[in-house]
Amino acid sequence: MGRSATTKDAQALFHSLRTAYAATPNNLKIIDLYIVFAVVTAVIQVVYMAIVGSFPFNSFLSGVLSCVGTAVLAVSLRIQVNKENKEFKDLPPERAFADFVLCNLVLHLVIMNFLG
Amino acid sequence: MVSTKMDKSPADLLASPGLASLLKSLKLKTKQQELLIRVSILCLVYVLAFITRLFSVLRYESMIHEFDPYFNYRVTQYLTQKGFYEFWNWFDSESWYPLGRIIGGTLYPGLMVTAALIYWILRFLRFAVHIREVCVLTAPFFASNTTLVAYFFGKELWDSGAGLVAAALIAICPGYISRSVAGSYDNEGVAIFALLLTFYLFVKAVNTGSLAWALASAFGYFYMVSAWGGYVFIINLIPLYVLVLLITGRYSMRLYVAYNSMYVLGMLLAMQIRFVGFQHVQSGEHMAAMGVFFLMQVFYFLDWVKYLLNDPKKFHTFLRITVTSAVGLGVIALGVGTASGYISPWTGRFYSLLDPTYAKDHIPIIASVSEHQPTAWSSFMFDFHILLLLFPAGLYFCFKRLSDATIFIVMYGLTSMYFAGVMVRLILVATPAVCLISAIAVSATIKNLTQLVRAKGKPNPVGPGKGTSGTKASSKGSPDQSMPFQRNGAIALLLGVFYLLTRYAVHCTWVTSEAYSSPSIVLAARGAHGNRVIFDDYREAYFWLRQNTPPDAKVMSWWDYGYQITAMGNRTVIVDNNTWNNTHIATVGRAMSSYEDEAYEIMRSLDVDYVLVVFGGVTGYSSDDINKFLWMVRIGGGVFPVIKEPDYLVNGEYRVDKGAAPKMLNCLMYKLSYYRFGELTTEYGKPPGYDRARGVEIGNKDIKLEHLEEAFTTSNWIIRIYKVKPPNNRW
Numbered sequence: 001m002g003r004s005a006t007t008k009d010a011q012a013l014f015h016s017l018r019t020a021y022a023a024t025p026n027n028l029k030i031i032d033l034y035i036v037f038a039v040v041t042a043v044i045q046v047v048y049m050a051i052v053g054s055f056p057f058n059s060f061l062s063g064v065l066s067c068v069g070t071a072v073l074a075v076s077l078r079i080q081v082n083k084e085n086k087e088f089k090d091l092p093p094e095r096a097f098a099d100f101v102l103c104n105l106v107l108h109l110v111i112m113n114f115l116g
Numbered sequence: 117m118v119s120t121k122m123d124k125s126p127a128d129l130l131a132s133p134g135l136a137s138l139l140k141s142l143k144l145k146t147k148q149q150e151l152l153i154r155v156s157i158l159c160l161v162y163v164l165a166f167i168t169r170l171f172s173v174l175r176y177e178s179m180i181h182e183f184d185p186y187f188n189y190r191v192t193q194y195l196t197q198k199g200f201y202e203f204w205n206w207f208d209s210e211s212w213y214p215l216g217r218i219i220g221g222t223l224y225p226g227l228m229v230t231a232a233l234i235y236w237i238l239r240f241l242r243f244a245v246h247i248r249e250v251c252v253l254t255a256p257f258f259a260s261n262t263t264l265v266a267y268f269f270g271k272e273l274w275d276s277g278a279g280l281v282a283a284a285l286i287a288i289c290p291g292y293i294s295r296s297v298a299g300s301y302d303n304e305g306v307a308i309f310a311l312l313l314t315f316y317l318f319v320k321a322v323n324t325g326s327l328a329w330a331l332a333s334a335f336g337y338f339y340m341v342s343a344w345g346g347y348v349f350i351i352n353l354i355p356l357y358v359l360v361l362l363i364t365g366r367y368s369m370r371l372y373v374a375y376n377s378m379y380v381l382g383m384l385l386a387m388q389i390r391f392v393g394f395q396h397v398q399s400g401e402h403m404a405a406m407g408v409f410f411l412m413q414v415f416y417f418l419d420w421v422k423y424l425l426n427d428p429k430k431f432h433t434f435l436r437i438t439v440t441s442a443v444g445l446g447v448i449a450l451g452v453g454t455a456s457g458y459i460s461p462w463t464g465r466f467y468s469l470l471d472p473t474y475a476k477d478h479i480p481i482i483a484s485v486s487e488h489q490p491t492a493w494s495s496f497m498f499d500f501h502i503l504l505l506l507f508p509a510g511l512y513f514c515f516k517r518l519s520d521a522t523i524f525i526v527m528y529g530l531t532s533m534y535f536a537g538v539m540v541r542l543i544l545v546a547t548p549a550v551c552l553i554s555a556i557a558v559s560a561t562i563k564n565l566t567q568l569v570r571a572k573g574k575p576n577p578v579g580p581g582k583g584t585s586g587t588k589a590s591s592k593g594s595p596d597q598s599m600p601f602q603r604n605g606a607i608a609l610l611l612g613v614f615y616l617l618t619r620y621a622v623h624c625t626w627v628t629s630e631a632y633s634s635p636s637i638v639l640a641a642r643g644a645h646g647n648r649v650i651f652d653d654y655r656e657a658y659f660w661l662r663q664n665t666p667p668d669a670k671v672m673s674w675w676d677y678g679y680q681i682t683a684m685g686n687r688t689v690i691v692d693n694n695t696w697n698n699t700h701i702a703t704v705g706r707a708m709s710s711y712e713d714e715a716y717e718i719m720r721s722l723d724v725d726y727v728l729v730v731f732g733g734v735t736g737y738s739s740d741d742i743n744k745f746l747w748m749v750r751i752g753g754g755v756f757p758v759i760k761e762p763d764y765l766v767n768g769e770y771r772v773d774k775g776a777a778p779k780m781l782n783c784l785m786y787k788l789s790y791y792r793f794g795e796l797t798t799e800y801g802k803p804p805g806y807d808r809a810r811g812v813e814i815g816n817k818d819i820k821l822e823h824l825e826e827a828f829t830t831s832n833w834i835i836r837i838y839k840v841k842p843p844n845n846r847w
Contacts, residue, residue: 009430009433016427017421022425072376076372076373080373099327109385114384
């Protein structure tokens with residue numbers, strides 16, 4: 001009886017999450033898709049490392065950290081661009097995007113140096 | 117943020133009638149007057165920070181001090197001569213014979229690269245400077261830059277008045293000067309600048325929530341990692357600060373943006389330094405940052421889901437399912453990592469900060485360094501003076517106006533004061549925090565007092581919306597007779613504050629001049645008639661080595677002098693200050709503490725040609741090898757149990773006179789220090805062989821050396837060099 005209650009709760013949960021998420025604007029959904037892509041790539045790399053071994057550890061780290069880094073920066077961009085965040089209402093979205101591009105540039109330059 | 121009227125009050129007090137009319141005659145508006153005063157104060161503080169560190173250059177000459185800076189100097193010379201690629205891949209066979217040392221991968225390159233950059237820029241502008249001058253003056257230059265960063269940090273924390281006071285305090289604070297005088301070419305000179313810069317940029321990033329400032333703080337962190345091993349303090353303090361903010365409920369979106377960008381970018385940049393390597397993901401000291409990183413993801417994800425759902429009941433179910441699984445996963449991962457040894461535990465150096473008794477029992481090399489001893493109250497007073505009293509006052513003001521920035525500085529101040537209490541050399545890390553917090557106290561107090569002084573007696577009390585300190589004056593404004601006493605009291609207190617600050621400045625200058633400006637390699641003393649006598653024995657010995665020994669000669673000495681011998685004498689050494697190989701050092705310690713025959717075997721196995729010993733018996737110099745001898749015994753005995761410390765002591769007492777232990781009287785160190793000393797009369801009225809450093813007449817005056825011969829003794833007998841004789845021809 002507890003189990004069916006839990007599953008019913010979970011289903012209600014999913015349903016309400018889905019309806020709430022459908023209400024978000026399209027530009028934020030694109031950023032979310034990019035974040036999911038980055039995280040999935042990181043997971044694939046970790047699984048590959050678990051199968052093959054971690055020998056050039058710096059290459060593994062740079063691959064995983066570049067995924068994690070882009071995910072984190074994309075989340076920061078989403079926070080800054082989201083119109084519902086009161087703290088960032090003075091920030092023009094172009095400035096947020098320019099910061100995002102600059103940080104990504106630095107991130108990938110360091111990754112390329114670290115790949116070895 | 118703060119109205120111009122409040123900003124003006126400290127500046128206004130400085131503007132005497134003459135200055136005011138001068139400024140008015142230049143037809144400047146109030147805001148421009150204030151800007152002019154601020155800029156001129158900052159310029160004066162900048163110059164002050166530089167020139168107060170030049171005592172030793174003026175008294176002696178422009179040379180590198182102490183021991184470690186000689187290694188840095190030699191590395192910088194190599195970098196400027198051979199270029200960056202050669203430097204980054206340098207394997208040095210001139211130290212730690214026969215092992216050698218991978219220099220490119222075992223140092224923090226920030227200091228050398230900075231000095232080399234300054235050198236190349238000056239050369240490009242056609243200033244023909246020598247690299248030694250650049251190295252000597254790097255630390256004062258960066259100290260001046262630190263005052264600028266302190267000004268901006270103070271402005272961020274409180275207001276520009278506090279920033280100015282912070283800049284002035286840190287310019288002359290002895291805690292910082294001790295490691296950044298001209299000639300002290302060591303990592304800390306640059307590292308404190310990098311530390312304060314990183315903290316300032318991070319606080320700015322948290323305050324503004326901008327990715328650009330977070331990127332800048334990541335670069336600041338990269339500079340800090342490249343400069344000093346103390347970067348571990350930053351990578352633990354910032355996650356602790358984030359955790360405190362999360363717990364007290366002050367978290368915001370800006371915090372997420374600032375911390376995460378700084379952590380990921382900073383970690384990646386830091387791993388480019390070979391010496392640091394993969395420690396950010398493998399060492400226990402860096403796990404706090406990673407833990408807080410994952411915690412933040414979970415925290416903010418939950419926050420977002422809560423916002424999406426808008427329904428507490430559903431959110432609780434979600435919470436139950438995810439949090440238990442996430443925490444469980446985290447604990448399992450950490451447990452597996454630590455148990456399997458993949459995540460290395462805290463290294464000895466940093467573990468001894470958490471448990472101060474650890475090093476004494478387990479790692480004698482760390483315990484033997486004088487800078488690692490716990491701090492006495494007198495050291496605190498000596499290095500901080502009135503800042504020690506202003507520190508609690510500043511904490512009070514910070515707690516009164518809590519914001520993200522003041523919480524940070526309070527945490528920085530408290531943690532760094534704890535570590536400063538554990539180890540003397542960490543007073544340096546506490547100095548910027550103490551200066552900033554004291555500056556807040558000074559600035560806020562002076563502001564309140566000047567408001568009282570400037571408040572005119574108003575018949576009706578002004579409304580509470582006038583300003584925070586304005587109400588203090590106006591609330592007492594109605595009864596007219598209390599006004600004059602209050603004003604006089606405020607003026608008296610103000611004069612008291614200025615008197616304190618003046619005494620602080622006098623104390624700092626005196627401390628700098630007397631205690632922290634000695635080069636350690638050149639000793640000075642007062643002669644019999646009060647004239648100054650200079651002992652330049654160290655350099656005399658090293659240059660003798662350089663000019664009178666074959667180029668491939670190997671020199672054995674205690675590890676303190678290794679860097680200086682390689683840098684100035686240009687000869688191969690057996691052990692040096694890097695102390696990375698404890699067994700090698702213990703071998704040298706064993707050789708020094710054994711009888712001459714056993715020591716000769718050890719020296720033959722290491723290919724030693726010359727032995728160098730420091731002896732202070734003639735001059736009364738107390739940092740010589742006989743005083744360090746017990747540490748040699750302990751370190752040697754830690755690896756070779758044949759060396760036992762009680763053999764050298766008599767009733768637990770360390771003696772060199774007639775009552776000394778027989779092993780002590782015949783060991784190699786004793787023989788080399790006191791060879792021919794028994795014939796020398798050092799002091800009027802004392803027998804020959806009177807050791808002025810220990811204050812006793814030595815026990816064994818008739819010393820004969822069988823396998824070594826004396827090669828050189830400096831003019832004041834401070835350094836003695838012996839040549840190892842080749843073995844006798846066999847029959």
